[in-house]
Amino acid sequence: MSLESAVGKMRGRGYKVTPQRVAVLGALAAEQHQSLEGIRARCPGVGMVTVYRTLDLLGSLGIVRRLDLGDGARYELAADHHHHMICESCGDISEFEECPLDSARIPTQNQGFEVRSHSVEVYGRCAACL
């Protein structure tokens, strides 16, 4: 999800493209999995309320995804499907693209559950901490 397409999506839905919204997008583009505090630090001129509202808006547009990985909320630009490896020692979050789910082993058919999405998180120790 490039910033240009994100801005286009906002315009297309009739939302105004303000400097504050662009600044929050820029903060999100700078690094994945930031906390609200981290995002705020990257756009000091933007009011806290506006950051909250912008994250909500971008979330409703599917541009931003919110993660709950144990320590407070984190945000990422919704790029392609991927999963997370979280180091329980240093807190580092890394991504991997290959989906380790074996769909055949998701017991949904017999229960009549229609799968729309999934998430996988792997916890452990990263190379640096070992």
Place this chain on the structure above:
Amino acid sequence: MSLESAVGKMRGRGYKVTPQRVAVLGALAAEQHQSLEGIRARCPGVGMVTVYRTLDLLGSLGIVRRLDLGDGARYELAADHHHHMICESCGDISEFEECPLDSARIPTQNQGFEVRSHSVEVYGRCAACL
């Protein structure tokens, strides 16, 4: 994790077995995946602070697990390894035992990451909502 073994674990670690702690354990045993509000409703005589502290204690003893599935925190007695299917329409959370993860496809070896645990959540529509 039976209530008896949970109580035994508390005693063994030198924690007192108070009526409040037993009440919170009972509330947790009544239903999996409750919110704090739900737990509190099941032990009305127990002060809010004590519920918070008891959940922390039980968490540190490995008796209780905290879940973050999008809407606030939920708690469950840490039973055997299992995963969750969440209905995005009604919010219902169901469990399944069969682990759909293909360990071979977790790209950890090449990155030197040591896996200690994982979580899998499946989102979609439950049979009742379809």
Place this chain on the structure above:
DNA sequence: CCCGTAGATGAAAACTTTTTTCATTGACAG
């Protein structure tokens, strides 16, 4: 049993985080 004591409880206060309110500002269509 009954004490003594260290750990546990809970009301109140303090903090933290998030949402609402509302007066002012500014993006952008015409």
Place this chain on the structure above:
DNA sequence: CTGTCAATGAAAAAAGTTTTCATCTACGGG
């Protein structure tokens, strides 16, 4: 350019969580 309505942000309110501290009680030892 201009007018309008969405967007912003300071302040206040609400919601959620933790700390403080006086009081209580579980339970080991006598």
